Amino acid sequence: MRRREALLSLLGATALPATTATAQDLSPETVRQMMRTLAGLDPLPGEEAGVRAFLLSYRYLHPSDPGVEPASTFDPRPKR
Amino acid sequence: MSRELLLRPLRELSRLLDLREISSEELVRATIERTDAIEKDLNSYITFLPERALEEARARDRERSSGAARGLLHGIPVSLKDVFDTAGIASTAGARFLAGRVPTADAEVTRRLARAGAVLMGKSNLNKFAGGESGENPDYGDIKNPWNTSYSPSGSSGGSAAQVAAGMAALSMGSDNGGSVRNPACVCGVVGLKPTHGLVSTDGMFPRAYSVDHAGTLTRTVEDAAVALEALANGDYTSALDRPVKGLKIGIAKNVTRLGEPEVLRVFDSVVKKLAELGFELVNVEVPTPEEMMPAMYTVFFCEWGVAHEPWMRTHPEEYDGGARAALLIPAADYLKAQQERRLFQNRYAQALARVDLLVSPTYPMVRREHRRLPVAAGRRLTLDDALRYTMPYDLMGLPAISLTGGFAHPDAPVGFQLAGGAFQEAKVLQAAHAYQSATDWHERHPAI
Numbered sequence: 001m002r003r004r005e006a007l008l009s010l011l012g013a014t015a016l017p018a019t020t021a022t023a024q025d026l027s028p029e030t031v032r033q034m035m036r037t038l039a040g041l042d043p044l045p046g047e048e049a050g051v052r053a054f055l056l057s058y059r060y061l062h063p064s065d066p067g068v069e070p071a072s073t074f075d076p077r078p079k080r
Numbered sequence: 081m082s083r084e085l086l087l088r089p090l091r092e093l094s095r096l097l098d099l100r101e102i103s104s105e106e107l108v109r110a111t112i113e114r115t116d117a118i119e120k121d122l123n124s125y126i127t128f129l130p131e132r133a134l135e136e137a138r139a140r141d142r143e144r145s146s147g148a149a150r151g152l153l154h155g156i157p158v159s160l161k162d163v164f165d166t167a168g169i170a171s172t173a174g175a176r177f178l179a180g181r182v183p184t185a186d187a188e189v190t191r192r193l194a195r196a197g198a199v200l201m202g203k204s205n206l207n208k209f210a211g212g213e214s215g216e217n218p219d220y221g222d223i224k225n226p227w228n229t230s231y232s233p234s235g236s237s238g239g240s241a242a243q244v245a246a247g248m249a250a251l252s253m254g255s256d257n258g259g260s261v262r263n264p265a266c267v268c269g270v271v272g273l274k275p276t277h278g279l280v281s282t283d284g285m286f287p288r289a290y291s292v293d294h295a296g297t298l299t300r301t302v303e304d305a306a307v308a309l310e311a312l313a314n315g316d317y318t319s320a321l322d323r324p325v326k327g328l329k330i331g332i333a334k335n336v337t338r339l340g341e342p343e344v345l346r347v348f349d350s351v352v353k354k355l356a357e358l359g360f361e362l363v364n365v366e367v368p369t370p371e372e373m374m375p376a377m378y379t380v381f382f383c384e385w386g387v388a389h390e391p392w393m394r395t396h397p398e399e400y401d402g403g404a405r406a407a408l409l410i411p412a413a414d415y416l417k418a419q420q421e422r423r424l425f426q427n428r429y430a431q432a433l434a435r436v437d438l439l440v441s442p443t444y445p446m447v448r449r450e451h452r453r454l455p456v457a458a459g460r461r462l463t464l465d466d467a468l469r470y471t472m473p474y475d476l477m478g479l480p481a482i483s484l485t486g487g488f489a490h491p492d493a494p495v496g497f498q499l500a501g502g503a504f505q506e507a508k509v510l511q512a513a514h515a516y517q518s519a520t521d522w523h524e525r526h527p528a529i
Binding site: 034035044051055 | 406
């Protein structure tokens with residue numbers, strides 16, 4: 001199970017899709033739950049949009065970003 | 081005292097002090113007058129300390145008169161980016177909510193400069209928390225480029241670079257975790273040195289991301305950078321400056337050096353040609369691309385930022401906009417994997433540096449950087465990743481790198497290039513940079529302000 005799916009499962013935020021989840025799974029409510037549950041943060045009004053953008057832009061929740069390996073699936077072998 | 085004198089290299093000011101042609105008090109007083117005249121246009125200081133500086137200068141003059149001058153920095157006006165703790169003086173990291181933070185002890189960098197006899201003029205403006213390269217600060221205002229105040233001096237050590245370029249300090253200390261010393265040095269037409277990670281102590285430096293945080297110098301010449309490094313790191317960095325460079329090998333990674341505005345690439349090509357004329361042997365090498373390295377960099381950077389800033393992220397959440405608090409959501413497994421990948425990148429850099437003495441690249445892919453607006457190059461608007469593509473790898477690798485001016489895109493737009501070397505090879509980096517600077521006169525141009 002991918003870490004991202006494990007997180008969602010942990011949160012009980014959504015039923016996991018059969019295929020790899022996508023950015024749509026990161027709803028504002030999911031992000032708020034992640035902030036509360038995983039970091040103990042009380043989200044500020046509207047903050048989830050920035051957090052969501054951060055999570056997507058730094059590629060560790062979005063495996064379909066072309067040309068960039070998401071950090072959550074780092075391959076420790078040198079790239080050719 | 082003339083503006084021209086304030087723009088002379090630190091080494092020359094030191095000689096004039098030693099010869100008693102000027103006193104430290106005169107030098108500092110002239111620096112204060114110049115700062116008073118142009119600071120309103122630059123916004124380069126968070127805390128300016130004229131009375132304290134004059135007192136220090138008088139004390140340094142008394143010491144010199146009694147034969148107790150401490151070295152080349154004795155009586156020289158310097159500034160510190162406001163990330164270095166200063167006992168009894170507010171140290172804000174560019175955040176107004178920290179304006180009441182008055183350390184009881186100096187940072188190690190502050191201590192070493194004081195021990196060398198330098199005179200502290202003030203604490204320089206920066207990107208808030210030393211984050212970003214925009215030269216913007218929502219709490220203390222935008223910093224302006226002395227070459228053209230319509231533009232940014234870049235960042236995050238923008239105030240430091242502006243001050244050195246404008247003759248408001250002969251040396252300023254900056255910090256660099258993605259390019260924050262070298263990028264502002266590049267667009268302000270000065271020299272920015274980021275030493276090997278750990279060579280200059282970061283004790284008492286406001287943390288951003290500890291494994292990529294570096295303290296670095298901004299000076300008007302390469303020789304001045306070597307002089308400053310000797311005070312900061314206790315090594316010998318000046319005696320090798322004039323050694324012959326013929327036969328030294330410089331690697332060019334053509335797979336990563338071709339992104340930038342056309343003027344940047346034009347200047348870079350001319351730099352490479354000049355290096356060849358000077359006797360360096362240019363060798364093609366391959367290094368990891370910034371695109372490969374960015375995910376690991378950002379994972380390491382933000383995870384460590386979250387750790388360092390967690391208390392404030394909880395007590396002052398409104399200070400961290402743009403989703404920055406997501407740093408606290410990065411799993412430990414991702415951080416550890418990023419560190420694994422970092423080690424592999426280091427191996428690949430080591431392989432490249434086994435074939436050559438140094439690596440050369442542009443420093444910053446743009447000229448005339450506007451606040452809140454990156455330029456277009458190669459048909460698209462440049463991004464933060466682009467802005468850091470040449471400098472960030474040496475933070476992640478921890479290797480020494482220097483930026484110095486290689487030409488001008490316009491009369492008010494200096495363009496720098498970067499030389500980097502193996503770990504603790506600062507002497508060689510400085511030697512090569514000094515050879516280039518001695519053969520050119522770009523460093524003798526100064527902003528009209």
